[in-house]
Amino acid sequence: MKIYIRAASNISPQQTFKESAFPFQAVEYTGNILKAIEPDYKDIIDAKAVRRMSRIVKMGVAAALECLKDAGEECPGAIITGTAYGCLADTDNFLIGMIEQSEGMLSPTAFIQSTHNTAGAQIALILQCNGYNNTFVNGGFSFENALLDAIMLLHEEEVTNVLAGSIDELIGLSHAVLSRFRLYKRLPISNLDLLSSASKGTVAGEGAAFFLLSSRSSTDDLARLEGVAIFYKPENTAEMANNIITFLADHELNITDIDLVITGKNGDIKNDAHYDRLKETIFTKNELINYKHLCGDYPTSVSFAVWLAAYIIKTGKIPTGAGYEVSEENKLGRILICNNYQNLHHSLVLISA
Amino acid sequence: MQKYNKDMPVFVAGLGMISAIGNNVAECISALEEGRAGIGDVSYLNTVHRGEIPVAEVKQSNHELSLLARLPGRISRTALLGMIAAREALDSAAIETLSGLRTGLISANTVGGMDKSEQFFIDFLPDHAKGKLKDVFYHECAASTRLVADQLGIRNYVTTISTACSSSANAIMHGARLIKHGMLDVVVAGGADALTKFTLNGFNTLMILDRAYCKPFDDDRNGLNLGEGAGYVVLVSEKVAELMKSEVVCRLSGYCNTNDAYHQTASSPDGKGSYLAMSGALENSGLTPSDIGYINLHGTGTQNNDLAEGTAIKRLFDSCYPPMSSTKSFTGHTLGASGGIEAVFSSLSVKSGFIYPNLRFHTRMRELPFVPESVFSKDESVKHVLSNSFGFGGSCSSLIFSKVEG
Numbered sequence: 021m022k023i024y025i026r027a028a029s030n031i032s033p034q035q036t037f038k039e040s041a042f043p044f045q046a047v048e049y050t051g052n053i054l055k056a057i058e059p060d061y062k063d064i065i066d067a068k069a070v071r072r073m074s075r076i077v078k079m080g081v082a083a084a085l086e087c088l089k090d091a092g093e094e095c096p097g098a099i100i101t102g103t104a105y106g107c108l109a110d111t112d113n114f115l116i117g118m119i120e121q122s123e124g125m126l127s128p129t130a131f132i133q134s135t136h137n138t139a140g141a142q143i144a145l146i147l148q149c150n151g152y153n154n155t156f157v158n159g160g161f162s163f164e165n166a167l168l169d170a171i172m173l174l175h176e177e178e179v180t181n182v183l184a185g186s187i188d189e190l191i192g193l194s195h196a197v198l199s200r201f202r203l204y205k206r207l208p209i210s211n212l213d214l215l216s217s218a219s220k221g222t223v224a225g226e227g228a229a230f231f232l233l234s235s236r237s238s239t240d241d242l243a244r245l246e247g248v249a250i251f252y253k254p255e256n257t258a259e260m261a262n263n264i265i266t267f268l269a270d271h272e273l274n275i276t277d278i279d280l281v282i283t284g285k286n287g288d289i290k291n292d293a294h295y296d297r298l299k300e301t302i303f304t305k306n307e308l309i310n311y312k313h314l315c316g317d318y319p320t321s322v323s324f325a326v327w328l329a330a331y332i333i334k335t336g337k338i339p340t341g342a343g344y345e346v347s348e349e350n351k352l353g354r355i356l357i358c359n360n361y362q363n364l365h366h367s368l369v370l371i372s373a
Numbered sequence: 374m375q376k377y378n379k380d381m382p383v384f385v386a387g388l389g390m391i392s393a394i395g396n397n398v399a400e401c402i403s404a405l406e407e408g409r410a411g412i413g414d415v416s417y418l419n420t421v422h423r424g425e426i427p428v429a430e431v432k433q434s435n436h437e438l439s440l441l442a443r444l445p446g447r448i449s450r451t452a453l454l455g456m457i458a459a460r461e462a463l464d465s466a467a468i469e470t471l472s473g474l475r476t477g478l479i480s481a482n483t484v485g486g487m488d489k490s491e492q493f494f495i496d497f498l499p500d501h502a503k504g505k506l507k508d509v510f511y512h513e514c515a516a517s518t519r520l521v522a523d524q525l526g527i528r529n530y531v532t533t534i535s536t537a538c539s540s541s542a543n544a545i546m547h548g549a550r551l552i553k554h555g556m557l558d559v560v561v562a563g564g565a566d567a568l569t570k571f572t573l574n575g576f577n578t579l580m581i582l583d584r585a586y587c588k589p590f591d592d593d594r595n596g597l598n599l600g601e602g603a604g605y606v607v608l609v610s611e612k613v614a615e616l617m618k619s620e621v622v623c624r625l626s627g628y629c630n631t632n633d634a635y636h637q638t639a640s641s642p643d644g645k646g647s648y649l650a651m652s653g654a655l656e657n658s659g660l661t662p663s664d665i666g667y668i669n670l671h672g673t674g675t676q677n678n679d680l681a682e683g684t685a686i687k688r689l690f691d692s693c694y695p696p697m698s699s700t701k702s703f704t705g706h707t708l709g710a711s712g713g714i715e716a717v718f719s720s721l722s723v724k725s726g727f728i729y730p731n732l733r734f735h736t737r738m739r740e741l742p743f744v745p746e747s748v749f750s751k752d753e754s755v756k757h758v759l760s761n762s763f764g765f766g767g768s769c770s771s772l773i774f775s776k777v778e779g
Binding site: 099104105106111114115120122123126127128131132133134135137138140141142144145147148149151152155156157158159161162165169172175176193196200252253 | 377379420421422483485490491494495497498501502506509513514515516518519528531532533534535536537543547550551554570571574575576577578579630631632633634635636637638645646649764765766767768
């Protein structure tokens with residue numbers, strides 16, 4: 021069975037939202053926080069509904085609704101969301117209120133919205149979709165699990181399309197906590213220089229991206245989702261190199277069949293060395309590009325890369341350099357996304373024409 | 374993934390649980406048989422609501438749990454509970470060795486390591502340089518799952534699902550599908566949730582916590598009692614079942630996940646999502662309502678849930694009502710663990726014909742023609758059991774467990 025990406029929508033720290041958003045001119049940030057550029061939600065979500073939603077839910081719902089609009093689909097067969105941290109702002113709001121007011125006089129709103137499946141539920145509610153609805157909360161694999169579940173559902177042939185996506189937000193308190201774990205750069209840096217910084221740490225990001233995946237082709241498809249694989253805690257780069265070769269072999273492909281590799285370089289010297297070694301060993305003849313300097317690093321950032329890959333396949337325009345100037349049009353057959361989060365969660369996503 | 378086989382049987386080979394009524398499956402079943410509820414005053418959770426809101430706590434301190442779990446006591450209570458139940462499930466499955474078998478852990482929870490995070494925040498909020506980092510290290514939902522997976526040596530497929538109170542039913546359904554897709558041979562699936570101040574206060578603001586012991590499906594019901602615990606089943610493929618030294622418990626014969634699409638927290642009055650989940654699970658298993666020998670109700674004890682669920686049951690089972698009960702009258706509502714815990718009860722209902730009582734039932738709901746069971750009984754003729762799990766966000770899932778003939 022072939023799986024087609026009929027539409028993709030992405031709210032990120034770049035100007036990626038709406039269908040004419042690729043190619044885009046990279047937005048420059050200084051510092052270690054890349055916040056999403058949010059659209060005017062009133063144009064997308066019913067004004068009454070939008071007032072009740074928190075920021076992350078608005079981002080998720082807007083990305084989902086825009087994706088469905090592009091796809092010309094009113095109610096998908098299933099809705100699957102991946103999120104590592106869920107609705108952080110609501111969780112923190114309720115937690116802070118609870119501590120400051122010694123468990124008294126709390127409003128239920130933040131608690132209600134803090135549930136991890138809030139975005140998926142709101143999408144179903146707005147669309148009146150009674151179908152399958154699931155939320156994976158699996159750290160750096162949350163989005164990949166959503167994609168894998170979507171692929172399984174399509175193979176089960178009870179539905180012909182699935183809306184799958186991811187949401188994760190960056191808030192002040194989570195940034196403060198994660199900074200103490202030394203995840204981020206200590207000195208201000210331009211995101212456009214991030215990947216040549218040769219120091220420890222990355223920059224924090226966030227985003228919401230949704231995809232309409234279908235088992236039926238249409239003339240408007242962006243690309244095909246050919247495969248997804250996840251690898252928890254591989255021993256070293258050599259093991260990952262073997263995983264990549266095996267994954268491609270499972271799809272009857274060789275490394276030379278891959279026209280473009282999108283890597284998970286994030287500016288952290290140790291993290292990026294992994295991709296340099298892969299380039300020296302298996303990707304010697306492949307063209308490689310990066311994306312995390314544009315959206316920041318967060319557990320579900322692979323959705324940004326899948327969105328990017330789908331549009332590169334569709335337009336044939338390959339962004340080069342940190343600023344994402346695009347090349348002349350190419351004919352690309354296959355793009356491999358090769359990512360990891362925190363060296364715990366490694367994943368591969370194969371997107372093809 | 375090309376190997377999906379809808380008709381491939383999925384067997385339940387092992388069970389494990391811990392809850393307010395016992396530290397393992399045998400203790401919990403004894404409590405059900407003897408009519409002993411686990412609900413009472415708060416004794417472990419450090420909350421101002423002690424003495425005011427009854428809860429169903431696991432009767433062990435974190436230190437005592439850490440000894441049972443063989444894990445450090447400083448980690449989240451959710452991970453400790455999960456470890457104890459998941460290990461019991463895997464041990465009881467009598468699978469000689471997992472080596473050579475593709476094994477997964479699909480675990481659910483609703484608030485991850487919140488019990489530790491809410492401690493961390495007390496110091497962290499006034500000064501962001503303060504608070505012990507180890508208390509927030511396991512905050513995200515996936516962290517508890519990873520701890521358990523690492524301890525059990527499960528690496529092939531590890532994931533976490535969070536869909537509010539239906540979370541662990543969805544974990545079990547996902548596990549069964551992974552087997553039917555030929556991706557895994559053995560799956561430990563279920564969920565864990567520790568009681569936290571966050572959830573206690575959250576449900577309190579919604580004004581759905583009963584100040585007395587809950588009365589599911591009673592006309593005078595006043596809300597739910599929160600509980601905590603963990604429950605897991607071990608699902609295996611036919612190939613693994615044949616290799617096992619002992620008999621399997623039962624078969625997971627059907628499942629369905631739907632969305633009510635009505636309101637963020639409330640169920641639709643006609644229980645549309647519940648109806649679709651139950652009828653979908655029946656269709657998935659190839660059964661009809663009259664085949665069901667017992668229903669383990671979601672039955673939280675809130676006005677809204679019991680009316681929606683009951684109305685959906687009335688529509689689907691009209692004139693052939695099987696015995697039914699809410700075991701939440703014993704365990705409290707264990708949120709992300711409830712689907713796992715109730716899957717354990719449902720599996721044993723199929724295997725041994727147990728019909729569990731619905732405690733404190735007194736008056737039939739005026740809207741419904743049926744009443745829940747009040748006493749523990751045994752009915753060997755039970756062949757199929759339906760287990761319901763419904764949650765916030767309109768998330769509705771039903772599972773069906775069936776007797777293995779022969």
